[in-house]
Amino acid sequence: MSDVSPGARGSGTGLEVVRVDGSNWRTYRDVRLAMLEAAPRAFWTTHAEASARPDEEWQQLVGRSRTWLALLDGRAVGSVGSFRVPDQPEDECVLVGMWVDPSARGQGVGERLVRTVVEAAAADRLERVVLEVAHENTAALALYERMGFRPTGRTGVMPHDPSITELEMALAVSELPAGSW
Numbered sequence: 001m002s003d004v005s006p007g008a009r010g011s012g013t014g015l016e017v018v019r020v021d022g023s024n025w026r027t028y029r030d031v032r033l034a035m036l037e038a039a040p041r042a043f044w045t046t047h048a049e050a051s052a053r054p055d056e057e058w059q060q061l062v063g064r065s066r067t068w069l070a071l072l073d074g075r076a077v078g079s080v081g082s083f084r085v086p087d088q089p090e091d092e093c094v095l096v097g098m099w100v101d102p103s104a105r106g107q108g109v110g111e112r113l114v115r116t117v118v119e120a121a122a123a124d125r126l127e128r129v130v131l132e133v134a135h136e137n138t139a140a141l142a143l144y145e146r147m148g149f150r151p152t153g154r155t156g157v158m159p160h161d162p163s164i165t166e167l168e169m170a171l172a173v174s175e176l177p178a179g180s181w
Contacts, residue, residue: 014073015109017116025062028069031079035099039137068116070100070109077104080113082120082129092128092170093121098140105139114147121173129173132156132166144169148176 020028036047053061070078078100082093095117100109121129131149133140149169158164 015107015112016071017068017112018071020062020067020069020079022059024069025059027076028062028067028079029058031069031076031099031101032097034101035079035097038102039099065096066117066120067097068113070104070113072104072107072109077101078109078113080117082117089128091126092130093117093124093126095129095131098131110143111147114143118147118171118173118176122176127172127174128170130168130170132168134158135165135167141167147171 018024033047033050036045036050065081065083067079067081069076070080079097080095080099081097083096084093088094095114098110098113100113118129129149130152131144133144135141149171152168152170154168156166156168158166
């Protein structure tokens, strides 16, 4: 898979999506810490937990998932990951850690990050992309619905705060119209 998502360059917006690797994991760490500080109720990890991780743990974390950074005019403004849970069906992946800096919202960054995960899943011949989103995160819910994700009926709670209900949503990659992404 390419380090830059298809269609990420040349859109005239100065937006590109790049894969996180050994050269830019620190930038990812900084974005992750910013997201946990800005949206403490949206993710499974707290800012305090993530801040305490040594560099080696950050490098291992990046190595266990496919993670991308959104760069707007060269500035890191968001990230997303794709992960496989051990007991998950072989033909699906989980979209995780989706976040866009408030200063970059409304500029297509979220859509581009979601497309990156879906395109990677399609390239891997996966059938579904699933995600969990906090019920109170109406902006994220609207984005995912706009991108074709639908509720599965499954729910859960955040490990660090059981008062936050998460809704599972899924997108059937195989049902996307050709060329729609």
